Amino acid sequence: MDPYQKPPIASISDIPVFCSDNEYSENYQTISEDHLSALEKTGHNPFMDEALWQSIEAGTVKLIERHSQGGKILDVGVGTGRLLSRLSSGYEKFGVDISSAYLGLAAKQGINVCKAFVEELPYHDNFFDTVVTTDVLEHVLDLNTAVKEILRVLKPSGILIVRVPYRESLRPYLNSNYKFVHLRNFDEDSLTLFFEKIMQVKVIEFETCGGLITREHLKEMMPNIFKAAFFLGIHGLKFVSKPLWRKMADRFYPHSEINMVVKKICG
Numbered sequence: 001m002d003p004y005q006k007p008p009i010a011s012i013s014d015i016p017v018f019c020s021d022n023e024y025s026e027n028y029q030t031i032s033e034d035h036l037s038a039l040e041k042t043g044h045n046p047f048m049d050e051a052l053w054q055s056i057e058a059g060t061v062k063l064i065e066r067h068s069q070g071g072k073i074l075d076v077g078v079g080t081g082r083l084l085s086r087l088s089s090g091y092e093k094f095g096v097d098i099s100s101a102y103l104g105l106a107a108k109q110g111i112n113v114c115k116a117f118v119e120e121l122p123y124h125d126n127f128f129d130t131v132v133t134t135d136v137l138e139h140v141l142d143l144n145t146a147v148k149e150i151l152r153v154l155k156p157s158g159i160l161i162v163r164v165p166y167r168e169s170l171r172p173y174l175n176s177n178y179k180f181v182h183l184r185n186f187d188e189d190s191l192t193l194f195f196e197k198i199m200q201v202k203v204i205e206f207e208t209c210g211g212l213i214t215r216e217h218l219k220e221m222m223p224n225i226f227k228a229a230f231f232l233g234i235h236g237l238k239f240v241s242k243p244l245w246r247k248m249a250d251r252f253y254p255h256s257e258i259n260m261v262v263k264k265i266c267g
């Protein structure tokens with residue numbers, strides 16, 4: 001069955017396009033091009049430590065596999081497709097994003113991709129068994145419409161897995177070179193209020209992950225010099241053994257991301 005409820009307005013390298021570009025999508029196209037060209041030049045992700053990213057992704061993959069039994073899965077804001085590429089072949093994989101640069105890479109991973117805004121998804125109602133969206137909802141301009149759209153395309157009793165930054169300081173984004181950046185903060189209470197009270201779905205579980213120490217955390221701890229020295233000591237391990245540093249950071253640093261599993265309740 002065709003996943004789309006309307007015809008695309010264009011097609012770029014065989015990828016169906018359902019939206020026209022605007023200032024917002026051009027911003028994310030620029031970010032993705034900066035990301036990919038830095039990766040090509042230096043071999044390093046300019047936005048996030050690779051070991052940290054992999055450990056965060058591993059947690060989300062475990063949750064997907066624990067709560068869903070294969071079938072159709074949609075990754076909203078699929079990026080390069082790296083999360084879905086870690087899933088077993090028991091899934092029919094779909095992805096949507098506004099960055100053509102990322103979509104080209106995701107398509108090469110065997111993901112059925114299209115270009116569209118999350119606020120206006122092109123898919124049929126109740127189409128997907130599972131929807132996952134990681135590091136996207138902090139960006140969107142209209143959270144209410146975005147989440148309503150995600151829930152529209154999810155089957156009744158389907159599972160939605162959301163991962164967002166956890167209690168993040170937005171201060172560094174005030175000086176960002178990009179206009180559109182992280183716009184909001186999340187924790188268990190804000191997510192429960194929004195998803196259960198407003199969206200009327202059931203929160204099944206939360207799991208925080210990704211130990212990360214930031215300049216803001218260290219500043220807060222500076223009066224407590226022993227605590228700050230302890231965290232800086234762990235940081236030093238990064239240069240001795242990355243796997244050991246990652247283990248210690250996951251255990252002791254403040255968690256930087258939160259996964260939430262919700263179920264779409266019927267009727």
Ligand SMILES: C[S@@+](CC[C@H](N)C(=O)[O-])C[C@H]1O[C@@H](n2cnc3c(N)ncnc32)[C@H](O)[C@@H]1O
Pocket residue numbers: 028029032076077078079080082083096097098099102116117118119133134135136139140141
């Ligand atoms: C931080 S990246 C996360 C990518 C991927 N989900 C991951 O975890 O690696 C955010 C992604 O969301 C996409 N995005 C941001 N706002 C969007 C919107 N309104 N509609 C669709 N995609 C959007 C961006 O282009 C980008 O690929």
